[in-house]
Amino acid sequence: MKPSRLxxxxxxxxxxxICAQQPPQDDPMARHLFPPDLIMAHQDDLGLSDKQRAxxxxxxxxxxxxFLEWQWExxxxxxxxxxxxxxxxxxxxxxxxxxxxxxxxxxxxKRTHLSLLVRLKNVLTAEQIARLEQIRRR
Amino acid sequence: MxxxxxxxRLREAFDDLRRADAAKTPPFHRTWRAAQGRVTSRSRxxxxxxxxxxxxxxxxxxVHRLQPPAPVVTIVSxxxxxxxxxxxxLLDTPGRALATTVPAFNPxxxxxxxIR
Numbered sequence: 001m002k003p004s005r006l007x008x009x010x011x012x013x014x015x016x017x018i019c020a021q022q023p024p025q026d027d028p029m030a031r032h033l034f035p036p037d038l039i040m041a042h043q044d045d046l047g048l049s050d051k052q053r054a055x056x057x058x059x060x061x062x063x064x065x066x067f068l069e070w071q072w073e074x075x076x077x078x079x080x081x082x083x084x085x086x087x088x089x090x091x092x093x094x095x096x097x098x099x100x101x102x103x104x105x106x107x108x109x110k111r112t113h114l115s116l117l118v119r120l121k122n123v124l125t126a127e128q129i130a131r132l133e134q135i136r137r138r
Numbered sequence: 139m140x141x142x143x144x145x146x147r148l149r150e151a152f153d154d155l156r157r158a159d160a161a162k163t164p165p166f167h168r169t170w171r172a173a174q175g176r177v178t179s180r181s182r183x184x185x186x187x188x189x190x191x192x193x194x195x196x197x198x199x200x201v202h203r204l205q206p207p208a209p210v211v212t213i214v215s216x217x218x219x220x221x222x223x224x225x226x227x228l229l230d231t232p233g234r235a236l237a238t239t240v241p242a243f244n245p246x247x248x249x250x251x252x253i254r
Binding site: 027028029030035036037060063064067068071072106109110113114116 | 224225227228229231232233234236237
């Protein structure tokens with residue numbers, strides 16, 4: 001093949017990867033936080049120390065037991081809500097009170113999860129965070 | 139029927155004819171090169187267009203990459219059937235699957251089938 005015909009193909013092969021290497025733009029908050037699974041799956045790559053590993057495990061285990069409890073509680077309260085919504089007519093005040101209970105549980109879950117993610121990020125060094133961002137972009 | 143005297147005359151006449159044809163015909167290598175040139179000149183505009191398009195695409199990709207990211211606007215859907223809040227991703231807690239899934243158990247293999 002003549003070099004003059006190779007050049008356009010080579011240019012295309014360069015253009016396509018450049019287009020593909022776009023950082024995630026989907027969630028403005030989540031992109032700055034790292035789930036524990038991601039951190040632990042690349043612990044060797046990140047060079048996590050024993051102290052960091054122990055801190056991450058402790059935080060995750062503490063949060064997980066509370067998540068499970070809230071998950072079941074939310075399931076229970078949601079079923080009550082469904083029962084209230086089935087009625088004809090629907091008692092608006094009871095539904096709203098029940099909704100407050102469900103949303104309070106959701107709020108607790110979100111708050112605890114956010115606190116966990118922030119603590120995990122604070123355990124990591126700046127270099128480890130940069131490395132994680134690189135891994136996630138792959 | 140030819141006489142034996144005609145043969146040399148015929149041979150000479152054919153030689154003259156061959157020489158006249160050869161004088162009019164261009165050499166083979168010149169004809170071949172001209173044909174190759176026609177093919178190349180026909181495909182050259184396409185090759186240039188393709189190269190130009192690739193270059194434009196690459197430049198566009200580089201410029202797009204260098205631009206600062208557009209400000210993210212989170213739109214909260216107010217429809218009754220779908221509710222999407224910016225903190226909803228926090229409801230997907232680690233280890234959630236533990237309470238909602240059952241692992242797949244492999245069926246016990248039938249050892250008797252393969253015994254002969």
